[in-house]
Amino acid sequence: MHDSILIVDDEKNMRFVVARALSGEGYNISEASSGKEALDIIEGSTPSLVIMDLRMPGMDGLETLEAVKQIDRDLPVIMMTAHGNVQSAVEAMKAGATEYLTKPFDVEELKLAVSKALQVGRLTRRVEYLQEELGRDYDTAGIVGSDPAMQAVLDTVSRVAPSDATVMVYGESGTGKELIARAVHHNSNRKDNAFIQLSCAALPETLLESELFGYEKGAFTGAAGSKPGRFELANGGSLFLDEIGDIAPAVQVKLLRVLEQKSFERLGGTKTLNVDVRLIGATNRDLSAMAKSGEFREDLFYRLNVIPINLPPLRERRGDISQLASHFLERYAPDKRLAPRALELMEEYAWPGNVRELQNAIERAAVLCRSREIRPEDLPEEITRKRPLSATAFTLPHEGIALERVEQELISQALQRTGGNRTRAAELLGITRHTLLYRMEKYEIEVPSS
Numbered sequence: 001m002h003d004s005i006l007i008v009d010d011e012k013n014m015r016f017v018v019a020r021a022l023s024g025e026g027y028n029i030s031e032a033s034s035g036k037e038a039l040d041i042i043e044g045s046t047p048s049l050v051i052m053d054l055r056m057p058g059m060d061g062l063e064t065l066e067a068v069k070q071i072d073r074d075l076p077v078i079m080m081t082a083h084g085n086v087q088s089a090v091e092a093m094k095a096g097a098t099e100y101l102t103k104p105f106d107v108e109e110l111k112l113a114v115s116k117a118l119q120v121g122r123l124t125r126r127v128e129y130l131q132e133e134l135g136r137d138y139d140t141a142g143i144v145g146s147d148p149a150m151q152a153v154l155d156t157v158s159r160v161a162p163s164d165a166t167v168m169v170y171g172e173s174g175t176g177k178e179l180i181a182r183a184v185h186h187n188s189n190r191k192d193n194a195f196i197q198l199s200c201a202a203l204p205e206t207l208l209e210s211e212l213f214g215y216e217k218g219a220f221t222g223a224a225g226s227k228p229g230r231f232e233l234a235n236g237g238s239l240f241l242d243e244i245g246d247i248a249p250a251v252q253v254k255l256l257r258v259l260e261q262k263s264f265e266r267l268g269g270t271k272t273l274n275v276d277v278r279l280i281g282a283t284n285r286d287l288s289a290m291a292k293s294g295e296f297r298e299d300l301f302y303r304l305n306v307i308p309i310n311l312p313p314l315r316e317r318r319g320d321i322s323q324l325a326s327h328f329l330e331r332y333a334p335d336k337r338l339a340p341r342a343l344e345l346m347e348e349y350a351w352p353g354n355v356r357e358l359q360n361a362i363e364r365a366a367v368l369c370r371s372r373e374i375r376p377e378d379l380p381e382e383i384t385r386k387r388p389l390s391a392t393a394f395t396l397p398h399e400g401i402a403l404e405r406v407e408q409e410l411i412s413q414a415l416q417r418t419g420g421n422r423t424r425a426a427e428l429l430g431i432t433r434h435t436l437l438y439r440m441e442k443y444e445i446e447v448p449s450s
């Protein structure tokens, strides 16, 4: 598609000169002789670029420019101004012009301004698009969770996001801690400023310190230049410290100071820097227990733990499994569906790696599966593998038990779970439907009324 350019000037001659200079560049060129006419054209179909004279009778260039920006704030506009009138050029730029050209200009100058302005237009649209995409991902709407525990989490996120309160996200690996941290930022007033992230695990003490606070030249051997730290980069925005439970004691002291005073110095620096940063922490460790046992500074823990958010492991919100599976299927293989048996296996599995493990399983199946239906054999082996009986559920009571009682109990539970569906209950128990019916009769087990 060729870029379209609208030339706006009351002087026919000028329009002709500009149009001719740009002919042969492959643009679709249209012309308007007044601001009013230009606006009508733009309302109809937005061009890629407008080149407009500042001085026109009736609605002048500046007024028209303002009206254009009302229609499409991102439409690039080049203003043509009279030679020597610096003031009007400045005004045009202030009103949102992308570029200005002072008359007379030569063809090369015009072409350069046009290609620059078109480029700005493209980039602006691209950035807007990406921001929208980002917003969609981190909007709480993009987070799957209808389980009451997740609903409570999302509710907390939307309530605390607008404040500047420090948030601590707790949860096992892969439960969505980073997703929640980003959602907090993207639902806050800081969303147009930086979201800076640092994983504190596996960083040696001095490296962690220099990453957080930055350093000046010569602060340590190897510091050839100076570098800003994450706190500086996050100024006005949010700083996400992942694996915050792994921070060494010496760095904990410094972190506490920043949180209390909102100021710090770079390593080897003397100037005190003031920052406005919202801190979001995450850890898969039990920070409260670590604070009690002295592994983590208690005062820092209380500073951090202002708004704790606990993400339940996936096995404790099984209701979300099928929704998450559809969510990832939509992403990785929108044309495929999950066989009912495959979903059942997923719903029964323990998911030690939580949502990330589920995401990987679907992504993998999407790649491996040739048909339109993802079957159990397309899933990772640990999901389909027959699992050993859980030790706690089957401990023989001290006083002993009648085996038949156990059998009756399990049959009842299976029927309960399947809502009375005998075929599926038999599957759960690893017996045939016929055997199940026989035993139900023998033990006089009724189908539960749902």
Ligand SMILES: Nc1ncnc2c1ncn2[C@@H]1O[C@H](COP(=O)(O)OP(=O)(O)OP(=O)(O)O)[C@@H](O)[C@H]1O
Residues within 6 Å of the ligand: 142, 143, 144, 145, 171, 172, 173, 174, 175, 176, 177, 178, 179, 180, 284, 327, 355, 356, 359
């Ligand atoms: N509720 C959810 N809805 C949709 N996607 C989710 C959800 N929870 C997690 N995910 C996705 O699962 C993956 C893992 O989530 P994330 O990285 O946030 O977990 P984490 O708790 O930070 O893990 P780790 O402790 O290993 O760093 C990401 O791709 C994330 O987008």
Ligand SMILES: [Mg+2]
Residues within 6 Å of the ligand: 177, 178, 242
């Ligand atoms: Mg993470």
